Amino acid sequence: MEHQLYIHNSLTRKKELFQPINPPFVGIYVCGPTVYSDVHLGNCRTMISFDVMYRYLLFLGYKVRYVRNITDVGHLLDDGEDRILKATRLEQLEPMEVVQKYTNGFHNIMREFNTLPPSIEPRATQHILEQIEMVETIIKNGYGYEVNGSVYFDTVKFANEKNVYGQLSGRVIEKLHTETRDLKNQSEKKHPSDFAIWMKASPEHIMRWKSPWSEGFPGWHLECSVMSTKYLGTHFDIHGGGTDLKFPHHENEIAQNYGACNCAPSRYWIHTNMLELEGKKMSKSDGNTISPAELFSGNSPFINKGFSPIVVRFFMLQTHYRSTNDISNDALLAAEKGYRRLMEANRVLQHLSHDGTLAITDEEEQVKRLMDHVLEDMNDDFNTPKAISRLFVLSNKINSFQSGQIALNSIAPETLETLKKFFHSFIFDVLGLKEDTVGPTGTDTKVLDGLMELVLGMRQKVRTDKDWATSDKIRDSLAALNIVVKDDKEGSTWSVKN
Numbered sequence: 001m002e003h004q005l006y007i008h009n010s011l012t013r014k015k016e017l018f019q020p021i022n023p024p025f026v027g028i029y030v031c032g033p034t035v036y037s038d039v040h041l042g043n044c045r046t047m048i049s050f051d052v053m054y055r056y057l058l059f060l061g062y063k064v065r066y067v068r069n070i071t072d073v074g075h076l077l078d079d080g081e082d083r084i085l086k087a088t089r090l091e092q093l094e095p096m097e098v099v100q101k102y103t104n105g106f107h108n109i110m111r112e113f114n115t116l117p118p119s120i121e122p123r124a125t126q127h128i129l130e131q132i133e134m135v136e137t138i139i140k141n142g143y144g145y146e147v148n149g150s151v152y153f154d155t156v157k158f159a160n161e162k163n164v165y166g167q168l169s170g171r172v173i174e175k176l177h178t179e180t181r182d183l184k185n186q187s188e189k190k191h192p193s194d195f196a197i198w199m200k201a202s203p204e205h206i207m208r209w210k211s212p213w214s215e216g217f218p219g220w221h222l223e224c225s226v227m228s229t230k231y232l233g234t235h236f237d238i239h240g241g242g243t244d245l246k247f248p249h250h251e252n253e254i255a256q257n258y259g260a261c262n263c264a265p266s267r268y269w270i271h272t273n274m275l276e277l278e279g280k281k282m283s284k285s286d287g288n289t290i291s292p293a294e295l296f297s298g299n300s301p302f303i304n305k306g307f308s309p310i311v312v313r314f315f316m317l318q319t320h321y322r323s324t325n326d327i328s329n330d331a332l333l334a335a336e337k338g339y340r341r342l343m344e345a346n347r348v349l350q351h352l353s354h355d356g357t358l359a360i361t362d363e364e365e366q367v368k369r370l371m372d373h374v375l376e377d378m379n380d381d382f383n384t385p386k387a388i389s390r391l392f393v394l395s396n397k398i399n400s401f402q403s404g405q406i407a408l409n410s411i412a413p414e415t416l417e418t419l420k421k422f423f424h425s426f427i428f429d430v431l432g433l434k435e436d437t438v439g440p441t442g443t444d445t446k447v448l449d450g451l452m453e454l455v456l457g458m459r460q461k462v463r464t465d466k467d468w469a470t471s472d473k474i475r476d477s478l479a480a481l482n483i484v485v486k487d488d489k490e491g492s493t494w495s496v497k498n
């Protein structure tokens, strides 16, 4: 493959040339959700970012195995309660009912955002035997020890023998001693930074399995080490997740993999940054939060109207995955405009027909160069915002071709065909956009757009005639249909209220 894809590797903190271990095969593991509540928008951003990387690798011709797990046991809250069991208690459901309910919800949202399903979606509870085996291997290799039926990973021994602990998160072992969150089992551990890879279940803990050490359950970090290596091998290409997972989750995964098979799990680590709301960290307790459902319906004090999932997806792709992404009403409105511009440019482009004559100018070079630049941007650590800005420049060209401002025969017929294929494939296959034909009210948006243009045009006429009564009547009738019309100096705009 001729491309030169560079990926920012969180482990080395450098952009590195992407060289798969066994080309054309590529293995990616991304930490999936813990299914105990509705999926957070921040988590959606992570999944959408990896979806574009997955799609781009496929676009480049790789055969990609994309593994994204479902965590359904062992991910504990700070007070030591299992997240799934907490939901079980609060919602009066069986643990696997909780898991299924929120897995379904997660899948629905992922479908709305037009993300491709992973190649394999393993669940932690389906891999208990393999988890027990890995714990046994870690003990055998001298990095695990049992106390009262629980098994801990010996971080200090590991850090002393292998110089990798703390490399990903940039923490030093002495500091780790004071940063541990697992207060409950402090007395059983040799060092505060040690972490449980198998936990003995307390009597009230209903998710439990037999093991050589106790009836209990696996540690959250261990699950990912087991599921990634089971499906991708002990050393695979890319491991990803949100940046909040770097420590302790990913740092401990690396330690476990060394402890079990003496090698690093993946060659490249990719971490996506956080989502913010109006410049502040999202936080439920501060009320500074918005859910995917609220975003789609407009039922939130932070936005004036609902936005379709595909517009939200486009909005997220206009920020690089390693930068924080700041949600606001204005930014979403701008993204909606931009999204419509791209879709419209594509419709115009696909209908352009070349008359076969040639008067080639430097437009030919410019169009070709813009297409190259889009790929160069993607090869520069998946720089979607930059690639999208090139697509806007291409959109302007397309519109000029249509209006005749630039003669269509200033580019060759083959170049027009290449541009048609490229533009279509890039916006739909790589960015994962789609024609948002169904509007928030269930109507065809193209029809609605056309009708509203007609109605507002007629209303403008009565306003020019100073027939305010008819103008207001039209506005009120539209309001009854949940269509809000706003008048200002530049004219009238409309939006659908959900």
Ligand SMILES: [Zn+2]
Residues within 6 Å of the ligand: 030, 031, 032, 224, 249
């Ligand atoms: Zn994980």
